[in-house]
Amino acid sequence: MTRKLLFGGLWLISLIYAFGFAPPDRPETLDLLLDLSSGNWSDINPIIVALFNLMGILPFAYSCLLFADGRGQKIGAWPFAAASFGVGAFAILPYLALREPNPSFSGEKTAVLKFWDSRVLGIILTLGSIVCLAYGISQGDWNDFLLQWYDNRFIHVMTLDFCMLCLLVPTLLQDDMERRGLHHRGVFWAASLIPLLGLVMYLSLRPPLPEAEVGSVETASS
Numbered sequence: 001m002t003r004k005l006l007f008g009g010l011w012l013i014s015l016i017y018a019f020g021f022a023p024p025d026r027p028e029t030l031d032l033l034l035d036l037s038s039g040n041w042s043d044i045n046p047i048i049v050a051l052f053n054l055m056g057i058l059p060f061a062y063s064c065l066l067f068a069d070g071r072g073q074k075i076g077a078w079p080f081a082a083a084s085f086g087v088g089a090f091a092i093l094p095y096l097a098l099r100e101p102n103p104s105f106s107g108e109k110t111a112v113l114k115f116w117d118s119r120v121l122g123i124i125l126t127l128g129s130i131v132c133l134a135y136g137i138s139q140g141d142w143n144d145f146l147l148q149w150y151d152n153r154f155i156h157v158m159t160l161d162f163c164m165l166c167l168l169v170p171t172l173l174q175d176d177m178e179r180r181g182l183h184h185r186g187v188f189w190a191a192s193l194i195p196l197l198g199l200v201m202y203l204s205l206r207p208p209l210p211e212a213e214v215g216s217v218e219t220a221s222s
Contacts, residue, residue: 003096004098008094014160018153018160022156026151032154033154036048036052045144049136050132051136051155051159054132055088055161057132057196058088058162058165059088060125061125061199062081064116064121064122066081067113068105068176069172069176071113072105075098080094089164092165092168093168096172103175103178105210108211109211113209119203119208122200122203122204122206125200125204126203129196166199170188173188173191173192180206182206187202
């Protein structure tokens, strides 16, 4: 119950801050969103471009944890995973409030689970993250970014959303490791404390979920 109240309260506080206390929205925000989505990046600070693309990578990374976790939950993970591509942590926090600890996995892996369990996907996310971080850090104008962070609700909230998603990794990571028989605390702390890269590198290296043999599945269902 304490965990549910914690994440539910954090979700409510985040909503109140984003719409009540964050900097005001700017008239040019819609144009900025259209340019970011269409790849028209020539006049946009590379830090904002990198952050926008990383906010597309992080929901993929979270989905790699959510779909396996959702197998043993009373609630489905897919609506929250899908919503996270649009609203980030605002979709993840309600799931964390509603889920129960789930350190085990049983049954066959569906095609969907095999996709999200793939190390190849983890490697792609790792490479994409490195490219975005290198581009933003090396080419970006940090003074301009800070000014926009203080002055633009979209950039302000997107930045905080990115930070929140990085901080929430341990809440799903421990059970994911247990499902795979991973008990190395160093792996947990590295994936938890290294923002973004720790998570995507974990996804690239983690062992696959154990899959029940066909015969045992048939026996269990008969």
